[in-house]
Amino acid sequence: MLSLRNIMLCTALLSPSLYAETNSATLETQAAERATEFATTLKSALAAAIKQGGLVEGINVCKMQAPAISDSLSTDGWTVARKSTKNRNPNNKPDDWEAEKIAQLLDMIRNTESIDNVTFSTSKDGQFRFAKAIKVAPVCLNCHGQTIAPEVKQALSEHYPNDLATGYRLGDLRGIFSITKELETSEP
Ligand code: HEC
Numbered sequence: 001m002l003s004l005r006n007i008m009l010c011t012a013l014l015s016p017s018l019y020a021e022t023n024s025a026t027l028e029t030q031a032a033e034r035a036t037e038f039a040t041t042l043k044s045a046l047a048a049a050i051k052q053g054g055l056v057e058g059i060n061v062c063k064m065q066a067p068a069i070s071d072s073l074s075t076d077g078w079t080v081a082r083k084s085t086k087n088r089n090p091n092n093k094p095d096d097w098e099a100e101k102i103a104q105l106l107d108m109i110r111n112t113e114s115i116d117n118v119t120f121s122t123s124k125d126g127q128f129r130f131a132k133a134i135k136v137a138p139v140c141l142n143c144h145g146q147t148i149a150p151e152v153k154q155a156l157s158e159h160y161p162n163d164l165a166t167g168y169r170l171g172d173l174r175g176i177f178s179i180t181k182e183l184e185t186s187e188p
Pocket of ligand 1: 175
């Protein structure tokens with residue numbers, strides 16, 4: 001499959017002026033692409049690890065790969081992250097803007113509105129910001145659900161003594177993809 005990232009890179013090579021375009025629609029598209037790339041890369045790494053070594057190996061992969069994948073996509077002024085108020089890794093604690101978006105999504109869920117295609121974006125304080133919901137799918141319940149196998153529980157408590165990210169049910173809001181771009185302050 002041709003990755004979105006490659007398409008973006010090719011676009012940059014063919015047309016630098018297009019890439020430099022900083023209107024908010026373009027930024028929104030680019031942010032959404034980075035969020036999708038993060039999700040698909042992580043999901044396939046996780047699925048491969050679980051297939052090969054089971055859930056405990058999956059935990060190792062999440063611990064090592066999730067930050068590595070987010071670093072590898074955090075280029076050209078972008079920062080790609082996952083944030084949750086009920087987080088496993090305390091580094092994934094939301095800031096004020098992110099916490100506000102999580103609260104808005106939870107409100108929508110309470111009002112039985114669909115959050116599937118909801119995105120938020122804004123430009124302020126020299127940054128473009130984008131957020132999108134992450135929902136709990138069946139595979140996630142193994143490590144974030146209400147009933148977790150003893151060996152998985154054990155491995156989680158070794159790596160994450162302050163784990164807040166269990167007790168979720170299918171379809172719950174697990175957190176958000178939070179994508180930030182530092183905006184150029186002066187145009188040439
Ligand atoms: C094999 C166990 C495992 C499975 C399955 C799993 N996760 Fe996680 N998840 C983890 C671990 C471990 C972390 C902490 C990663 C880190 O240290 O950055 C984590 C962190 C996260 C975070 C970042 C916020 C936080 O809590 O720190 C999100 C969001 C998340 N997972 C969503 C999901 C979703 C959605 C699924 C299903 C598609 C899923 N996870 C499946 C183990 C798992």
